[in-house]
Amino acid sequence: LFSFIAAKETLRKQLSYQGHLYSDFVNQASTRPYFWPPESLPGANSTQDEGVHLIVCVHGLDGNSADLRLVKTYMELALPGEKIDFLMSERNQADTFADFNVMTDRLVGEINYHIEMYGFTPNKLSFVGHSLGNLIIRSALSRPDMTHLLPKLHTFLSLSGPHLGTLYNNSGLVNMGMWFMQKWKKSGSLLQLSMKDHSDPRQTFLYKLSQKTGLEFFRHILLVGSQQDRYVPYHSSRIELCKAALRDTSDILLAGAVYAEMVSNILQPIVFKSDITFIRYDVFHALPSNANTMIGRAAHIAVLDSELFIEKFITVAALKYFK
Known part of the structure; x- marks a missing residue:
């Protein structure tokens, strides 16, 4: 035990990491064992109808509806008997290189159709997004067709979401690959991610999205990012300023100033609401x-296919925010 603690503190110093590590937590978020019969759960016989908690999972670039299956699986295992309904979004899986506005229309239609088809009104509405899917979620929340659902928003779990785009991505290899993919696929989404969809950066999709409402209606906002991920800049996944943006004073209309404004636009409505839980998680x-691993792809998809990470993260950290 002493050797373990000494090794953990050595690692913490090497990483200059001030947050919590998995072993710092005494208890798990859920104390219920997996596979408990619903009828044996505490409060299972309650006559109070608490309604359905709809959790919408949205995949990222070139992904599909099965990408977030492990997140769904471990939530169902850890919350047996709960009235949870999952919508694994699939409307965009055939074309994730489309314009964000087009993909937003598809997601909004898919959510409303799902609720109408199954004939229920969710008591809570949560979202889990991976990568580009997080921007589609935020864009969807600003649409008039979603207004009736805003008071029901509960938790937003963002896994490696490029909330500020890829403007200050420090991986030249990834930037070159994204440029090639954008040209080859004629991708509207990749163009918008790099903020090259308009000559005036304040008229780009990402800047306009930062000005729209949506996130402040959630009770819990959880942002997961990793410095090992080279596909999505670490600061973009955490919605925070980076040194490159602070040093960029090349043009009053460009980059640094616009980036700072986007961060402020997104965070101000959140930080001034005391009833919102806002947490950033660093993953190694x-x-x-x-x-x-070298190009950063492994870390980008590890949040989807690493059972070790997903089980520990869901049961120890995130689960309580979905109850």
């Missing part, structure tokens, strides 16, 4: 030494 994955 144990990754093999290979090409995927």
